[in-house]
Amino acid sequence: MPKSLSIQFLGTSSAQPSLTRNTSSLAVIIDGTSWLFDVGEATQHQLNKFKNIKWGKIDKIFITHMHGDHVFGLPPLLCTLTNNLSEDPARPPIEIYGPSGLRNFVRSSLSLTRSHLNRNCVVHELLFPDDPIDSGKLFESSEQSGKNIHMTIDKNNNKSWKVIDEGDYIVSAAPIEHSIPSLGYVIDEKPISGNIDIELVKPILMRNKDALELKNPMELLKKLQQNQSLNMPDGTIIEPPQQRPGRKIIILGDTFDPSGIIHLAMDADVLVHEATNSLTSDDSEGTTYEQVEKLSIEKGHSTSKMAGKFAAKINAQKLLLNHFSHRYRSDNENIMNEIKQAAIESFGNGNDQVICTYDGMTIQIPLYFTV
């Protein structure tokens, strides 16, 4: 059975909150368990407001970069996630992944505010070659030693980090260009096994029952589901059902050039890309798109048109835009539509394939968007 997979946007503003948008955070929800990507200031308020995510089911947090609008909400969230829940020593720690300095940020914030965690946490750092190896003291007894995950560089000079390989999912990351070190994450779902044709398989298993010396030969179905073929004593080979490719989600941190992640991002089902700026009818007369793009790049950011171009480059199915300038209120339909149209034009995919996200918006990710 494929898992249910969705993304909820908790904050879609860049730099500072506006009246209609909070700072960056989103949750990838896999069968009810949530992984947060970035935790801007007041993410807790958003979790309270939208009520979709179970606090006790947040077990991983990924940080794209160390700018405050992406991390200022992390220490208080950790306090709530650990202090308001009953202590269970057997419970695995909350795992936090992010760039160099994240461990120190978490420790300093917690210790300077005399905070105390009742559940363990662990911070794993994704290190660039020049990053220092953290040698600081663990925070009280609640911090466990995290991994230092070193960047690997292949023969084509592609850079990446293997972040996790757990259950049905592999998470990796790659560096993207911003004003400070920034990461893009890739969530790859492992292939999903197809349906076994029981009417075809059962008679073969049953006629081999005695030779197999199994009370219930149907227990071999598990092996088929695990993609193993079965060699029957009578010479029949039962092949496993054809596997379907899993889903691929790309979540980028702030960027003016994400090309460093292309080698991991091709044919993504979903691309989450920032769109801090755009040329809109709100801009003063005579402003050109080129001027807007130049200014955006100078500040380390992208326009929605740039996001659309990148989505086309990696052959993405769907483009979800976030991290909008606070000028772009989510309730200003005309302006948001102009931003979207610019992305559609450069993406080349249809109207349904580009979404300007807003706080609280949830997008389901089915196995195939197009079927």
Ligand SMILES: [Zn+2]
């Ligand atoms: Zn930002």
Ligand SMILES: [Zn+2]
């Ligand atoms: Zn930033």
